[in-house]
Amino acid sequence: MRLLGGRWRLLLVSYLLDGPKRFSDLRRDMPGISQRMLTLDLRALEEAGFVQRTVYPEVPVRVEYDLTADGDRLRPVVDVMREFGLWLKARDALVAHAESESA
Amino acid sequence: MRLLGGRWRLLLVSYLLDGPKRFSDLRRDMPGISQRMLTLDLRALEEAGFVQRTVYPEVPVRVEYDLTADGDRLRPVVDVMREFGLWLKARDALVAHAESESA
Numbered sequence: 001m002r003l004l005g006g007r008w009r010l011l012l013v014s015y016l017l018d019g020p021k022r023f024s025d026l027r028r029d030m031p032g033i034s035q036r037m038l039t040l041d042l043r044a045l046e047e048a049g050f051v052q053r054t055v056y057p058e059v060p061v062r063v064e065y066d067l068t069a070d071g072d073r074l075r076p077v078v079d080v081m082r083e084f085g086l087w088l089k090a091r092d093a094l095v096a097h098a099e100s101e102s103a
Numbered sequence: 104m105r106l107l108g109g110r111w112r113l114l115l116v117s118y119l120l121d122g123p124k125r126f127s128d129l130r131r132d133m134p135g136i137s138q139r140m141l142t143l144d145l146r147a148l149e150e151a152g153f154v155q156r157t158v159y160p161e162v163p164v165r166v167e168y169d170l171t172a173d174g175d176r177l178r179p180v181v182d183v184m185r186e187f188g189l190w191l192k193a194r195d196a197l198v199a200h201a202e203s204e205s206a
Contacts (some may be wrong), residue, residue: 073190074187076186077184077187078182080180084176084179
């Protein structure tokens with residue numbers, strides 16, 4: 001599962017589950033990721049057959065990234081991670097609250 | 104989800120889902136991980152409240168690592184990742200087979 005080990009990759013996939021996106025959309029969705037890292041992550045997901053990169057010959061040229069059918073198989077993975085992430089956030093908020101109460 | 108971002112952490116959790124383990128058991132389960140990295144990963148999971156480290160005052164001293172109740176909440180995450188991993192392995196084997204057929 002090294003493929004999904006990168007810090008941003010599953011998050012990236014979770015945004016692509018909403019539909020095709022341009023590079024600039026993804027930059028906006030994930031302001032913390034560098035341009036270089038986003039490029040590398042998209043390329044890795046493309047090479048693994050999870051992301052399709054489409055170039056539309058318009059002026060200016062439009063490039064879109066979309067999940068392939070294989071990439072769509074990551075939906076349950078993203079869902080369960082998201083659910084766990086929400087639970088974790090709630091737990092940590094409760095702990096922080098309890099600590100501030102007892103301080 | 105940076106907590107689970109490490110290359111080994113979910114795998115480590117998956118072994119602990121089977122029950123408590125000693126450090127040496129985990130080394131055997133994951134021969135690819137270095138002793139230092141395993142120590143760091145266990146400590147991170149312990150600090151996050153997912154792993155409980157218990158020292159049994161025997162001679163020689165016995166140290167066991169076990170999932171906490173919170174750590175057990177990672178089970179569905181591990182399950183879905185494992186399922187996806189198996190699918191991915193099967194897919195890649197099929198692709199490799201098709202390529203060797205057409206070569």
